[in-house]
Amino acid sequence: MSPYTTSALKAELNERGWRLTPQRETILHVFQNLPKGKHLSAEDLYNLLQSEGESISLSTIYRTLKLMARLGILRELELAEGHKHYELNQPYPYHHHHLICVRCNKTIEFKSDSVLKIGNKTTRKEGYHLLDCQLTIHAICPACQRALLPM
Incomplete structure (x- = not known):
């Protein structure tokens, strides 16, 4: 819950x-x-x-x-x-990020403590209160890469 x-x-x-x-x-x-x-x-x-x-x-x-x-x-x-x-x-440990294929829209969720640590460190340093820290990577998945290769 x-x-x-x-x-x-x-x-x-x-x-x-x-x-x-x-x-x-x-x-x-x-x-x-x-x-x-x-x-x-x-x-x-x-x-x-x-x-x-x-x-x-x-x-x-x-x-x-x-x-x-x-x-x-x-x-x-x-x-x-x-x-x-x-x-x-x-909240942590459920916090996650997204890797998205820009061709087929397949989305993979992944964890990265280092991204959250950088967000926490930066907000504390500047006196902010962290609400969210997310990394979204846009890429092309292996299946779409294969589909792009010439036959």
Whole structure:
């Protein structure tokens, strides 16, 4: 289960003068229950909620995803499909990075303690509070490389 509970989200929102709406709570629950390694775009989330009988508008989903990313609850990912995806921002040791094939969009998650250490060191040095530290590598996977070779 995610470290981001409904009560933690409510406290975080209240601290900033916002409230926990049923829509925000529903969206948090979706991300808490996603299988490991699953990322959702706003459109994916909208379609999932529609299929479950939830009626949350796409604009509300976009606003909520942006808000939860700003709060550090969700990670906003720039994957190869040309639009943002989101996942829970899990603390160490679940923190991970992404290797993405720019041709087939295959995404591999990997861990790197050194990336997180550099992020922590840099933010502490500058007096910042680290919310997220991610490395996204765009490359071409072996299968796509083989497909590019002349016969």
